[in-house]
Amino acid sequence: MTWVAEVVVQLKPVVNDPQGLVVRDGLRRLGFTGVRAARIGKHVELEVEADSEQDARESVAAMCEKLLCNPVIEDYRIDSVRATAEGRA
Amino acid sequence: MTWVAEVVVQLKPVVNDPQGLVVRDGLRRLGFTGVRAARIGKHVELEVEADSEQDARESVAAMCEKLLCNPVIEDYRIDSVRATAEGRA
Known part of the structure; x- marks a missing residue:
């Protein structure tokens, strides 16, 4: 059976996010x-x-821990896991 | 009042995603x-x-259309908009 998982990997709140600062300033401009x-x-x-x-x-949690997320500076969360249309058939 | 919006910007399904292919192959390995x-x-x-x-x-939709999303190759969706703890107070 096939599943589609959505994962969000974010910098921890204490970590500086220069890309975010640029986006914020760009939006303001x-x-x-x-x-x-x-x-x-x-x-x-x-x-x-x-x-x-x-x-x-x-x-998916194991994948996040092994590859997708750098636990020193990032957190991850699994937003949703759903069966694909094919998987449901 | 302050709101926190979560936006996801993804490549359109027809667009090639080399970064995704590398992640897939890395996970398999x-x-x-x-x-x-x-x-x-x-x-x-x-x-x-x-x-x-x-x-x-x-x-937020206007921000996506003007800066965050490249409509030629990307789609966006606004996942959630919620009041901050401060906003609710």
């Missing part, structure tokens, strides 16, 4: 003066084979 | 043989001042 802060992270969409949603979720 | 595909996008967390959730949402 474009006239969006109400922007107080911007933080940029990664969004990873993974298609994985697994027997159950629980297995898929555990497998 | 690490032993995650069940990975069928990976696609990498951006996750942007914005803190904006606005009078209402509707205003905040419209403002």
Whole structure:
């Protein structure tokens, strides 16, 4: 069965985010003066084979810990795990 | 009032994603043989001042169209807009 997992990898709140500062300043310069802060992270969409949603979720968590997330400066969260249309059929 | 919006900017499904291919192959090489595909996008967390959730949402959509998203190759979606703890007080 195939599952689609959405993962968000973000810098920890205490870590400086120069890319976010540039985006914030760029938005302000474009006239969006109400922007107080911007933080940029990664969004990873993974298609994985697994027997159950629980297995898929555990497998994706292991992937985050081994490759996708640098635990020194980043946090990750698994936003959703859903069966693909094909998986449901 | 301050709102926190979460935006996901992803390559359109028809656009080639070399970064995603590298992540997929890296995961497979690490032993995650069940990975069928990976696609990498951006996750942007914005803190904006606005009078209402509707205003905040419209403002964030305008930011996506003017700066955050390249409409030729990318799609965006606004995942959530919520009042900050400070905003709710």
